Amino acid sequence: MEVIAHSEERMLRITPMADPPGLRLEGELDATRHQELVETLSPLAARGGEVRLDLAGLRFIDLGALRLLTCLVESCGNGVRLVLDNLSPQLENLVLTVSWERLPGLVQGRKGMS
Amino acid sequence: MTAEAPADQPMEAGRTSARQGVQHCALLYGDDQEFLAGALPHLRKGIEAGDPAFAVTPREEAEVLRDSLGSDAPAVQFIDPSDFYSTPVRAMAGMMAVARSLGTRPAWVVASADWSKYPDAMEWVRYDSIFNLGFADADFRGYCCYNTSVLSPEVISLVRQTHPRIHEGARLRENPDYRDPYDFVAGVDSTPLPPSPSSAASMEVRPTDLHALRVFVTEQARRCAIAGDALYNLLVAVTEVATNAVRHGHPPVTLRAWPDNGLVCEITDSGHWQPEEFLSWVPPQSALKSGFGIWGVGMLCDTVQVRTGPKGTAVRLRTCGN
Numbered sequence: 001m002e003v004i005a006h007s008e009e010r011m012l013r014i015t016p017m018a019d020p021p022g023l024r025l026e027g028e029l030d031a032t033r034h035q036e037l038v039e040t041l042s043p044l045a046a047r048g049g050e051v052r053l054d055l056a057g058l059r060f061i062d063l064g065a066l067r068l069l070t071c072l073v074e075s076c077g078n079g080v081r082l083v084l085d086n087l088s089p090q091l092e093n094l095v096l097t098v099s100w101e102r103l104p105g106l107v108q109g110r111k112g113m114s
Numbered sequence: 115m116t117a118e119a120p121a122d123q124p125m126e127a128g129r130t131s132a133r134q135g136v137q138h139c140a141l142l143y144g145d146d147q148e149f150l151a152g153a154l155p156h157l158r159k160g161i162e163a164g165d166p167a168f169a170v171t172p173r174e175e176a177e178v179l180r181d182s183l184g185s186d187a188p189a190v191q192f193i194d195p196s197d198f199y200s201t202p203v204r205a206m207a208g209m210m211a212v213a214r215s216l217g218t219r220p221a222w223v224v225a226s227a228d229w230s231k232y233p234d235a236m237e238w239v240r241y242d243s244i245f246n247l248g249f250a251d252a253d254f255r256g257y258c259c260y261n262t263s264v265l266s267p268e269v270i271s272l273v274r275q276t277h278p279r280i281h282e283g284a285r286l287r288e289n290p291d292y293r294d295p296y297d298f299v300a301g302v303d304s305t306p307l308p309p310s311p312s313s314a315a316s317m318e319v320r321p322t323d324l325h326a327l328r329v330f331v332t333e334q335a336r337r338c339a340i341a342g343d344a345l346y347n348l349l350v351a352v353t354e355v356a357t358n359a360v361r362h363g364h365p366p367v368t369l370r371a372w373p374d375n376g377l378v379c380e381i382t383d384s385g386h387w388q389p390e391e392f393l394s395w396v397p398p399q400s401a402l403k404s405g406f407g408i409w410g411v412g413m414l415c416d417t418v419q420v421r422t423g424p425k426g427t428a429v430r431l432r433t434c435g436n
Binding site: 028030031032060061062063064066067070071074090093094097098101102103104 | 321322323324325328342343346347349350353354357360361397398399400401402406407410411413414
């Protein structure tokens with residue numbers, strides 16, 4: 001496993017994945033990084049189908065990001081589905097607390113580290 | 115209005131009754147006998163009508179009810195109040211989920227919990243008041259049971275202000291002391307919170323570095339032995355409130371934290387962005403709806419208290435731990 005320097009742990013790192021199309025998100029995602037995520041994800045979501053988000057290395061996500069992803073799906077209007085892979089137990093607990101049904105277009109992906 | 119009806123004559127009609135919205139009654143009792151005299155006939159009406167009947171009662175009351183119900187006991191679903199009444203906003207969401215699953219069927223509920231044992235008991239009183247609004251479409255027939263020999267006169271006075279009907283002295287009657295929920299809640303909101311202690315740790319929130327406030331909260335939580343999901347939930351809640359304060363309030367935005375029945379985190383700013391009271395209580399249909407954020411904060415903390423005054427807005431979050 002890659003050792004991440006402490007100073008970089010907090011940074012959101014976004015790595016594109018080609019097949020299947022998606023993004024790997026690592027670090028912490030809050031309002032300071034929302035814009036960056038939208039800019040990277042929007043072109044992928046615009047193609048429709050499934051876009052996979054590998055969240056194995058995502059240590060923090062805020063409610064705003066869940067709202068943002070839901071809004072992105074809605075604004076695409078093409079039935080795109082954002083598949084959340086490798087949710088950490090705490091992140092999954094957060095999603096269950098607000099409930100998947102309040103996050104239309106976001107779906108549970110595979111579990112366990114990729 | 116003081117229209118009275120004998121307690122043994124239901125104010126509701128029988129199984130063919132039209133939906134009448136929430137019926138939220140307080141049962142004031144002094145001993146087991148009075149408790150049973152009110153609660154038992156209420157549950158039996160539900161059982162006889164073939165409707166769902168629930169008892170959200172602590173173990174002692176549950177046992178008293180079970181003994182008296184005898185062979186009818188299995189017809190009542192017993193729920194542990196410490197599960198159901200975990201936090202006010204979660205309890206509201208739970209109630210709404212039950213209401214939705216029942217559709218138009220009436221639900222007969224006997225509920226009992228000692229709010230005075232909870233920190234920020236006033237938030238549970240607020241829940242009781244808002245309950246009168248939140249279920250206009252549900253046919254809940256609820257008896258909230260309060261032991262007058264245990265609870266303080268102050269608590270009983272609040273009970274009288276938040277329940278449209280009172281069952282007392284073997285009679286069910288309209289309650290003249292009941293207050294409109296909007297008025298009642300406005301009264302709660304105009305009552306200042308106790309000041310934060312001078313010993314509270316504090317930091318200024320910088321809009322470009324929300325990570326720093328999570329480091330701060332994590333350290334304060336560690337001192338209160340708060341970890342795991344409770345800590346993660348608190349970090350999400352604090353981040354959400356701080357983001358709102360940065361966006362809608364005015365600097366400086368300050369985060370304070372101190373131990374008190376768990377950990378209290380308070381975010382203050384000099385603006386007036388108080389969220390719409392009832393939005394923060396009603397589960398939004400989806401994350402796209404306004405109010406999702408502040409509702410989520412309520413789901414993630416034990417209590418949320420918001421005050422707006424001349425000095426600005428303060429949002430106080432309490433997490434009791436795991």
